[in-house]
Amino acid sequence: MKGRILVVDDEAVIVRALVKYLEQEGYDVESAADGSEAIEKCKDKHFDLVLTDLSMPKVNGIELIREIKLLIPNICCVVMTAFGSIVSAVEAMKAGAFHYITKPFELEDVGHIIEKALEHSRLKEQNMILRRQVTTKYGFENIIGASDELAEVLNLVSRVADTDSTVLILGESGTGKELIARAIHYNSRRADRPLVPVNCGAIPENLLESELFGHVRGSFTGAVNSKRGRFEVASGGTIFLDEIGDMSLRLQVKILRVLQERKFEPVGSTKTVEVDVRIITATNQNLEKLVEKGGFREDLYYRLNVIPVTVPPLRQRISDIPILIDHFLRVYSEANDLPPPYLAEDTLSLFVNYRWPGNVRELENTIERLVVLHPGREITMTDLPEKFLEASGTVVKHTSFHIPESGISLKNVVDDFENTLILKALEKTGWNKNKAAHLLKLNRTTLVEKIKKKHLEKFVE
Numbered sequence: 513m514k515g516r517i518l519v520v521d522d523e524a525v526i527v528r529a530l531v532k533y534l535e536q537e538g539y540d541v542e543s544a545a546d547g548s549e550a551i552e553k554c555k556d557k558h559f560d561l562v563l564t565d566l567s568m569p570k571v572n573g574i575e576l577i578r579e580i581k582l583l584i585p586n587i588c589c590v591v592m593t594a595f596g597s598i599v600s601a602v603e604a605m606k607a608g609a610f611h612y613i614t615k616p617f618e619l620e621d622v623g624h625i626i627e628k629a630l631e632h633s634r635l636k637e638q639n640m641i642l643r644r645q646v647t648t649k650y651g652f653e654n655i656i657g658a659s660d661e662l663a664e665v666l667n668l669v670s671r672v673a674d675t676d677s678t679v680l681i682l683g684e685s686g687t688g689k690e691l692i693a694r695a696i697h698y699n700s701r702r703a704d705r706p707l708v709p710v711n712c713g714a715i716p717e718n719l720l721e722s723e724l725f726g727h728v729r730g731s732f733t734g735a736v737n738s739k740r741g742r743f744e745v746a747s748g749g750t751i752f753l754d755e756i757g758d759m760s761l762r763l764q765v766k767i768l769r770v771l772q773e774r775k776f777e778p779v780g781s782t783k784t785v786e787v788d789v790r791i792i793t794a795t796n797q798n799l800e801k802l803v804e805k806g807g808f809r810e811d812l813y814y815r816l817n818v819i820p821v822t823v824p825p826l827r828q829r830i831s832d833i834p835i836l837i838d839h840f841l842r843v844y845s846e847a848n849d850l851p852p853p854y855l856a857e858d859t860l861s862l863f864v865n866y867r868w869p870g871n872v873r874e875l876e877n878t879i880e881r882l883v884v885l886h887p888g889r890e891i892t893m894t895d896l897p898e899k900f901l902e903a904s905g906t907v908v909k910h911t912s913f914h915i916p917e918s919g920i921s922l923k924n925v926v927d928d929f930e931n932t933l934i935l936k937a938l939e940k941t942g943w944n945k946n947k948a949a950h951l952l953k954l955n956r957t958t959l960v961e962k963i964k965k966k967h968l969e970k971f972v973e
């Protein structure tokens with residue numbers, strides 16, 4: 513079926529002709545003799561398009577369109593008007609009609625307009641779906657967390673998103689800076705224009721200039737064609753300059769000018785290009801220190817630092833960890849079509865206490881690995897990469913001990929472990945037995961006895 517159409521006209525002859533013709537064209541067609549009948553039909557059934565006469569008794573065409581739009585917001589309306597009644601045609605357009613046809617008309621013309629109108633509304637619908645997908649993909653809903661620290665960041669971000677302010681996103685590697693840049697763009701009025709990311713650290717300096725500003729043919733060896741730079745591609749939208757701290761001082765000057773005047777010249781060109789772009793930058797470097805050392809222009813720093821957004825490292829927002837773990841367990845189980853594993857309690861506490869130098873990215877990679885290696889299973893500490901065990905100290909190393917087939921003496925292992933702990937405490941306190949006993953929550957006499965019995969004195973340096 514090509515679509516369901518409702519034909520509305522008080523002239524029965526016209527209705528009959530239209531219905532017959534449109535049915536031949538492959539549409540599913542119904543008709544109504546006036547506006548109120550049409551409205552009743554719309555309450556019962558979904559129509560893709562309504563083709564209506566303007567002047568009718570009871571409810572006229574314009575009123576009909578207004579009412580129908582309330583019932584079926586994305587319905588397509590086409591009106592038929594008597595020759596010369598342009599004013600009401602304009603009114604009909606304002607009420608939401610897609611097109612009008614003046615009477616008398618050829619049936620083929622009606623068919624043509626209907627086809628165009630339906631195609632137009634399908635495209636519109638598809639666009640809306642795509643837009644919604646993109647927005648959800650990069651919207652705030654995708655930034656997972658439960659901590660006050662993250663909530664504070666997102667609160668700031670949501671307040672600045674729909675402005676044109678320059679934003680500087682600071683934070684360690686893997687904290688989610690790019691995710692935040694995307695959320696800003698897709699929640700701004702520029703959302704349907706491009707977001708163009710440029711990783712300034714990954715592109716060699718001589719290429720970066722032409723990458724950003726474009727070049728004209730022959731401006732350097734290898735420039736066989738002229739090329740538009742990313743600033744021009746981002747026109748009307750947002751440019752995201754990632755790792756801005758890595759940019760050379762020479763290019764920093766050019767960026768400064770774009771910030772001040774929104775103007776630049778492509779490499780090898782004398783023609784000035786003007787652009788309307790919003791600039792978001794990010795870095796994991798300490799820009800202030802870089803300025804002090806002369807590696808970053810102070811004036812540029814102030815221009816970029818209009819709204820600084822600092823994303824705290826994961827270890828400073830540990831209440832995000834459990835919820836991120838759940839999130840990534842789900843994401844990677846679904847992506848790999850595997851049942852999700854689940855964490856033993858001590859595994860979770862290990863994760864919460866770990867430093868996460870690679871932040872959320874490291875957590876994400878860790879969970880992906882666990883999903884793939886241990887689908888549907890309980891994850892205990894022995895399943896974790898060595899670094900977690902090392903980071904959490906001896907205690908954990910011992911609990912992850914494997915019992916060999918040949919068996920093991922509990923007494924020896926426990927003795928051994930006790931020696932290690934006592935020696936560690938003694939070393940830590942410079943062999944002050946009072947302090948060591950305190951650290952181990954023993955009384956001094958017990959500790960002295962143990963040292964003697966275990967012949968630990970010989971370990972004094």
Ligand SMILES: Nc1ncnc2c1ncn2[C@@H]1O[C@H](COP(=O)(O)OP(=O)(O)OP(=O)(O)O)[C@@H](O)[C@H]1O
Pocket residue numbers: 654655656657683684685686687688689690691692796872873876
């Ligand atoms: N709060 C979060 N919720 C869900 N996913 C997150 C969150 N924070 C980060 N991620 C994910 O972690 C990974 C790293 O994030 P992102 O690339 O945004 O970090 P970054 O700060 O730009 O890192 P780098 O400095 O290394 O470029 C991405 O896969 C991202 O989707």
Ligand SMILES: [Mg+2]
Pocket residue numbers: 689690754
């Ligand atoms: Mg990044």
